[in-house]
Amino acid sequence: MAKSHDKKKKKNKGISNTVIAPLEDDLPEQPTDLVIPELEEYAQVAECPYTTPIITLKVDGNYYRIPQQYLQPYKTLQFEPEVMHNEYWGSERHHHHQLCIEPQSAHTFIHYLYTGQYETLKTPPSIPQAAEDIPTILNTRDKEEFERAVYVYQAAVQYEIPGLLSMAQHFMARFAERLSIEDILRAIRCVYGSLLDDHSGRMWLKDFVREQLIVAFRNTDGKLRQIIKNYEIGNSQSFDTFVVDEVLALYEMEQDRIHRVMSLVESYKAIKPVPHRIFEWKCEPKGVPESCV
Structure with a gap:
């Protein structure tokens, strides 16, 4: 009996040491892609930009x-x-880099680098003497802002600033809606020659002018x-060669349209109308209805 009891004891001991793996359904869910939400109250940056060296950019005399x-x-x-230029301001020596952009676009260019936003300097408008003067004053402002957007576009293409480029394109289109084609062409003429070596910048400008x-x-x-x-x-x-070529293309397209319309008219006239068939009633000899007598 003692031996039998020992065998049972050993048998139970072997069973207790066996590890049974849990089924997959019983496993606790493992967390995946844990993301900590960004702070909503205000923006945060990884590094303070104000501890980095200050770069001075020169545009014209500013x-x-x-x-x-x-x-x-x-x-x-x-x-x-x-590649930095040296200059003395008073008794101090300073370094700067020359930016080759139009002065009208300088503030917008620098402001975008700081903030990622589009902004222009406000030009004091003329004082209207009567209500009739206001549309002219607004038109003058629209022309100035369109010209600025064109110069910002030029600067963004030259220095490869895609975000600023998109904003300039947007505002060019907005102000163009309120301007004459002459004003639009005069402004774009000032930058077109500088973009001849940049394929994408030139092609977008061509498409824009073509649409206008x-x-x-x-x-x-x-x-x-x-x-x-x-x-x-x-x-x-x-630029003038491009404009003249596009205008001639418009006239050619219109001429082709007129020719197609005239051809359709001539084709319609050439079709002979089919005469309507006249049906005659044939009455039986016997029992002729009164209507057939």
Whole structure:
């Protein structure tokens, strides 16, 4: 009996040491892709930009200072010490880099690097003498803002700033809705030549001008002769050649449309009308109805 009891004891001991793996359904769910929500109260940055060196950018006769970290996302704005210019301001020596952009776009360009937003400097408007003067004053402001957007577009293309580029395109389109085609062409003429070596920048500008010419062509019933005369062809060979070519293309398209319409009219006239068949009643000899007598 003792031996039998020992065997049972050993048997039970073996069973107690066996580990039974839990079924997959019984396993606790493992957390995946744990994400800590961003702080909602205000923005946070990984590094303080104000501890990085201050870079001075010169546009025309004005100097703009910006922390170096704000320039890091843009390869075209990475300046080495050997390409910096030296100048003395009073008794101190300073370093700066020359930006080759139009002064009208400088504030917007620098402001975007700081904030990622689009902003222009306010020009004091003329004082209206009567209510009739207000539309003219607003038109003057719209022309100025369109010109600024064109120059910002030029700067964004040159220094490869995609976000600023999109904003400039947006505001060019917005202000163009309120301007004449002559004003639009005069502003774009100022930057077109500088973008000849940049394929994407030039192609977008061409498409933009093409769309504006189509709108003007429709609004004037195809009478662009006086508009082109007011624009003053001959001030920019490359751009004026493009404009004239596009205007001629519009007239060719209109001529083709008229020819197609005339061809359809002639084709319709050439179709001989089929005479309607006249049905005659044939009455039986017997029992002829009164209507057939």
